[in-house]
Amino acid sequence: MSTVYKEEPEELDDYLSADGDYDLDHEALVYEELDVDEPAIQEVKDLPTPIRNFIVVFYQSFVDNNAARLKTCYEVSFNKLSEKFYKNSTWPTASDIAPLVSNDASFLTFYTEMYYRHLHARLQPTLEQRSAALNNYVELFNMLLVQDVFPQLDLPISWCWDIIDEFIYQYNSFALYRERALKDESLSEEERNILSQPSQGWNCYGVFNVLYSMLAKSNIAESSRSKDEGEASASEYDTPHLLKYLGHFSIVGLLRVHSILGDFTLALDSMRELDLSKKAPLTMVPAAHISAYYYVGFAYMMLRRYVDAIKMFSHGLMYVSRTKQPHSKSVQYQTVARKSDQMYALLAICVSLCPVRLDESLHLSLRDRYGERLTTMQQPTKSALAIFSDLFVFAAPKFINPNAPESPLSDSLAHHLMLFLDDVESVLFMPTVRSYLKLYTSMHLSKLASFTEIEESRLREMLMLYNLKSRQKKWVSGELLSGEEVTSSDVDFYLDGDVLHINETKAGRRFSDWFLRNISRLYNVQDTINSSSKAGQERRSNRKQYKPQRTEKQAA
Amino acid sequence: MNRPESIQNILKTLDLYNKEKIPELERYCSNTDTYDFTAFTALMKIYQINPELLNIDIVSLLLIKALVFFKESDFILLAHLLPPYVLFEESNDKLSVSTKSLYSSYKALNNAEFTNFWTIIKANDSIKTLDSFESNVRVEILKVIQGTCHSLSKDLLFEYLNISSMDELNAIDPNAELVEGDIVKFHNTVEQEPKLASQTESVKFEDFSKLFAHAAATNS
Numbered sequence: 001m002s003t004v005y006k007e008e009p010e011e012l013d014d015y016l017s018a019d020g021d022y023d024l025d026h027e028a029l030v031y032e033e034l035d036v037d038e039p040a041i042q043e044v045k046d047l048p049t050p051i052r053n054f055i056v057v058f059y060q061s062f063v064d065n066n067a068a069r070l071k072t073c074y075e076v077s078f079n080k081l082s083e084k085f086y087k088n089s090t091w092p093t094a095s096d097i098a099p100l101v102s103n104d105a106s107f108l109t110f111y112t113e114m115y116y117r118h119l120h121a122r123l124q125p126t127l128e129q130r131s132a133a134l135n136n137y138v139e140l141f142n143m144l145l146v147q148d149v150f151p152q153l154d155l156p157i158s159w160c161w162d163i164i165d166e167f168i169y170q171y172n173s174f175a176l177y178r179e180r181a182l183k184d185e186s187l188s189e190e191e192r193n194i195l196s197q198p199s200q201g202w203n204c205y206g207v208f209n210v211l212y213s214m215l216a217k218s219n220i221a222e223s224s225r226s227k228d229e230g231e232a233s234a235s236e237y238d239t240p241h242l243l244k245y246l247g248h249f250s251i252v253g254l255l256r257v258h259s260i261l262g263d264f265t266l267a268l269d270s271m272r273e274l275d276l277s278k279k280a281p282l283t284m285v286p287a288a289h290i291s292a293y294y295y296v297g298f299a300y301m302m303l304r305r306y307v308d309a310i311k312m313f314s315h316g317l318m319y320v321s322r323t324k325q326p327h328s329k330s331v332q333y334q335t336v337a338r339k340s341d342q343m344y345a346l347l348a349i350c351v352s353l354c355p356v357r358l359d360e361s362l363h364l365s366l367r368d369r370y371g372e373r374l375t376t377m378q379q380p381t382k383s384a385l386a387i388f389s390d391l392f393v394f395a396a397p398k399f400i401n402p403n404a405p406e407s408p409l410s411d412s413l414a415h416h417l418m419l420f421l422d423d424v425e426s427v428l429f430m431p432t433v434r435s436y437l438k439l440y441t442s443m444h445l446s447k448l449a450s451f452t453e454i455e456e457s458r459l460r461e462m463l464m465l466y467n468l469k470s471r472q473k474k475w476v477s478g479e480l481l482s483g484e485e486v487t488s489s490d491v492d493f494y495l496d497g498d499v500l501h502i503n504e505t506k507a508g509r510r511f512s513d514w515f516l517r518n519i520s521r522l523y524n525v526q527d528t529i530n531s532s533s534k535a536g537q538e539r540r541s542n543r544k545q546y547k548p549q550r551t552e553k554q555a556a
Numbered sequence: 557m558n559r560p561e562s563i564q565n566i567l568k569t570l571d572l573y574n575k576e577k578i579p580e581l582e583r584y585c586s587n588t589d590t591y592d593f594t595a596f597t598a599l600m601k602i603y604q605i606n607p608e609l610l611n612i613d614i615v616s617l618l619l620i621k622a623l624v625f626f627k628e629s630d631f632i633l634l635a636h637l638l639p640p641y642v643l644f645e646e647s648n649d650k651l652s653v654s655t656k657s658l659y660s661s662y663k664a665l666n667n668a669e670f671t672n673f674w675t676i677i678k679a680n681d682s683i684k685t686l687d688s689f690e691s692n693v694r695v696e697i698l699k700v701i702q703g704t705c706h707s708l709s710k711d712l713l714f715e716y717l718n719i720s721s722m723d724e725l726n727a728i729d730p731n732a733e734l735v736e737g738d739i740v741k742f743h744n745t746v747e748q749e750p751k752l753a754s755q756t757e758s759v760k761f762e763d764f765s766k767l768f769a770h771a772a773a774t775n776s
Contacts, residue, residue: 204605205573212570262636263601265594302636304629402605407641415640419632426667457712464704465668468627495705497739512759516767523770 054081059101071156082118091115106143112136117166127191130174131201137167145213153242160245161285164253172260174202175400183408196404204402207257211250218247248281252288255295260397262416264299268480287332290316290339301346306354307488308475313347314362344369345395349388352377354488380428388424392417427469429462437491437502445498463495559592567598578602582614591621593630600637607639612651619658624692626665670697670716694728707741
């Protein structure tokens with residue numbers, strides 16, 4: 001792995017002027033050093049100087065394959081300049097800046113991708129702009145996959161992730177736009193025709209095509225399989241970094257697309273090639289890592305594997321709290337922040353449906369955010385259901401319909417939400433029943449019926465349901481979809497005729513850890529006291545040495 | 557699971573998205589004895605992406621098959637792949653009507669409302685096309701009952717299973733026996749024992765090393 005990505009580019013400090021502000025003139029210095037085509041530059045008017053400098057420097061680093069400078073330009077300068085000059089407007093188009101970059105088509109394709117990304121983030125793209133963005137992607141992927149134009153280009157890894165991430169985001173955004181637009185009666189006939197045709201423009205076959213091709217091309221499957229067999233994988237050295245990263249990120253891309261289409265089993269299945277725990281390229285881009293945890297956790301939740309979902313969300317959230325975050329103005333930081341908010345919401349849902357012990361810090365932050373709501377969610381009331389609904393709508397991915405909707409009633413989110421809520425409704429009674437069951441070792445059904453105010457016959461059915469719902473699949477090892485059945489309830493019971501026999505498993509308190517920690521602490525305190533008292537003794541004995549006469553006199 | 561190789565190829569490669577493979581997949585899934593959840597989701601996915609090819613009878617068949625395994629999340633996962641308008645109250649076309657009635661039978665099972673379930677089923681004609689459906693569902697319902705009950709009143713049990721004699725019961729579960737004229741007793745299977753989850757703690761030796769070192773240092 002190239003070591004460039006592990007270090008901060010040395011020039012970063014130069015970018016900040018004395019008061020820590022971004023120094024727009026830095027690029028000017030680099031610009032002076034370059035050999036530029038002055039007459040061509042003069043053709044481009046109306047461009048602020050820092051922008052012009054930036055583009056030239058950017059292009060030059062691209063051509064020279066100067067990884068460090070490319071990374072700084074992409075990650076720092078582009079965002080800062082966007083903030084300053086193009087907060088609510090678009091960057092100059094490719095044709096505007098073409099003379100600056102000697103009309104280099106490949107660079108312009110990359111640049112146009114960033115142009116549209118900025119547009120989608122800050123403004124509302126029109127149908128034409130969306131289609132134009134798609135055409136640009138087609139060209140870009142053509143270059144990368146078919147023509148093999150950049151065998152050795154060292155794009156910064158975050159850029160690789162952003163390309164895939166943005167590609168899927170724009171597809172998602174287009175599908176949602178289409179669903180809304182077709183319901184809008186004021187839409188023009190022409191636009192309606194364009195949107196209703198599945199083969200034109202953004203469609204899921206195209207998206208799948210890109211993602212699967214990228215995967216195949218990067219030979220990921222081969223290299224990871226041969227790693228498992230212990231051989232040195234030749235393909236790892238042959239595959240250029242660019243394609244390898246794109247391949248890795250396209251796996252997360254597939255996970256995402258399958259999730260927004262509602263196919264959760266296939267989503268988890270596509271993660272076969274990727275291991276979340278290993279030190280994959282995935283871990284080098286926080287946004288990618290978090291997205292993976294989020295989507296995997298969500299898929300588990302929809303598969304009713306709450307224990308696994310909670311584990312995923314916990315890992316994701318602990319990772320966020322422990323690692324240094326990317327620069328706060330960047331789009332990636334926003335992704336990380338939003339996904340972590342959503343994961344908290346999903347964690348609240350899962351913990352209510354399947355109470356499990358959480359890590360202390362996580363438990364505290366969860367209680368901070370959702371304290372009251374968590375208590376309400378444990379009761380079988382309408383307001384509890386409303387909270388589940390709100391949290392789901394906030395935290396779920398933006399579900400789409402892969403085609404133009406067949407009926408004006410179509411609403412993907414509402415469809416998935418309804419299926420989810422019906423499931424939740426069937427288990428809302430469990431916490432209350434559990435609390436009563438814990439109080440007895442055996443009781444008559446009628447007694448429980450009087451406590452819970454539920455009719456006996458229905459209560460019997462609910463008890464059967466309780467045991468049914470407490471069983472879920474839990475991942476042990478290997479593929480994400482595999483697992484063995486465990487019970488998630490700490491109360492076990494059976495019905496003999498009309499009498500309930502109950503057995504509660506008390507979670508044993510873990511003493512060893514607590515004792516070890518406190519013993520070490522005690523030792524530390526003892527050592528401190530001893531060393532300070534030793535020091536005190538030494539000081540006292542030193543002082544005695546300085547006044548020998550007095551003691552002698554005293555002795556005398 | 558005896559999945560033919562051709563189907564395996566479809567499911568594991570990009571042929572999954574190949575429209576020409578649909579008839580083959582449809583034939584495989586419609587086979588009465590086949591229950592291959594991966595194949596079912598694959599077929600539903602293709603229908604989702606190509607709604608003009610959606611075959612209402614096959615979709616209903618898949619959902620009915622998944623209904624039997626209501627204990628798992630199979631039915632719900634297939635339902636997520638349905639067109640997003642069919643389950644709403646207002647939609648009235650053939651697909652919606654058929655899926656809505658299947659969905660309400662699923663909800664009855666999912667809520668352990670077994671008597672209710674049989675009532676809904678009786679009113680639904682399309683389900684009668686699948687022969688083994690009723691007997692398969694009975695087996696699964698009995699499993700749920702036995703997961704909690706060691707014994708149950710005969711009348712209630714017959715109601716839950718929609719049967720009327722001990723012979724029918726013994727056809728499903730040979731070990732069930734009638735005691736005291738009125739109660740059916742199930743013999744304990746492993747599933748019925750209340751499970752005691754014991755928590756043992758394991759501490760690695762290395763964790764003690766600091767303690768021992770300190771103790772050794774202070775004592776010497």
